[in-house]
Amino acid sequence: MCISAAIIAGVSLAASAVGTVASIDNNNYQAGMLKLQMDEQRSQLREQQKFEELKAQEAELARLEDYRGLREANLLAIAGSGVGQNLSFLGGVSASDEKALKMDLGNIRLGMLGEQNRIANQIRVNDIDVRMAKSNAKSANVAAGIGFVKDAAKIAKFYGDNS
Numbered sequence: 001m002c003i004s005a006a007i008i009a010g011v012s013l014a015a016s017a018v019g020t021v022a023s024i025d026n027n028n029y030q031a032g033m034l035k036l037q038m039d040e041q042r043s044q045l046r047e048q049q050k051f052e053e054l055k056a057q058e059a060e061l062a063r064l065e066d067y068r069g070l071r072e073a074n075l076l077a078i079a080g081s082g083v084g085q086n087l088s089f090l091g092g093v094s095a096s097d098e099k100a101l102k103m104d105l106g107n108i109r110l111g112m113l114g115e116q117n118r119i120a121n122q123i124r125v126n127d128i129d130v131r132m133a134k135s136n137a138k139s140a141n142v143a144a145g146i147g148f149v150k151d152a153a154k155i156a157k158f159y160g161d162n163s
Contacts, residue, residue, distance in 0.1 A: 009159040016151040023144040031130075031137040038126040045119045052119070056112035060105050067101045 071094065 012155050020144045020148040024141045027137040027140045031133040034133045035130045038130045049116050049119050052115045059108045
């Protein structure tokens with residue numbers, strides 16, 4: 001093989017190597033950026049979980065305050081009326097109110113748990129996306145390496161046959 005053919009073969013091989021390295025670097029960069037993005041989103045979702053829990057606690061406390069205020073007002077009204085025999089009636093109403101309160105508090109907690117579960121599911125989906133991106137990058141890197149070997153073999157064959 002003459003020197004100019006060897007130079008052309010070397011330049012072709014170098015160009016293929018540069019393209020392969022650039023492809024691998026790009027694949028790794030994209031997978032890394034997706035991981036950073038998902039890490040940030042995970043952090044935001046964890047904060048949202050905490051916020052949802054605090055919001056539910058505040059709603060529970062507000063319901064309890066309303067219930068206690070209403071109960072005290074009812075007791076004061078009965079006491080002020082001087083009708084003691086109606087206390088048994090108030091006991092029945094109070095039990096009904098307590099049941100409604102418990103259901104209301106249960107619904108608040110259930111809503112909060114549902115939202116936290118949705119957030120946890122989103123975090124899991126994001127983690128799967130990151131693992132898939134890393135796996136795809138590895139596969140693309142292997143394919144780029146195989147492509148480089150094929151290019152090198154073609155260049156060697158072409159210049160070997162033409163020498």
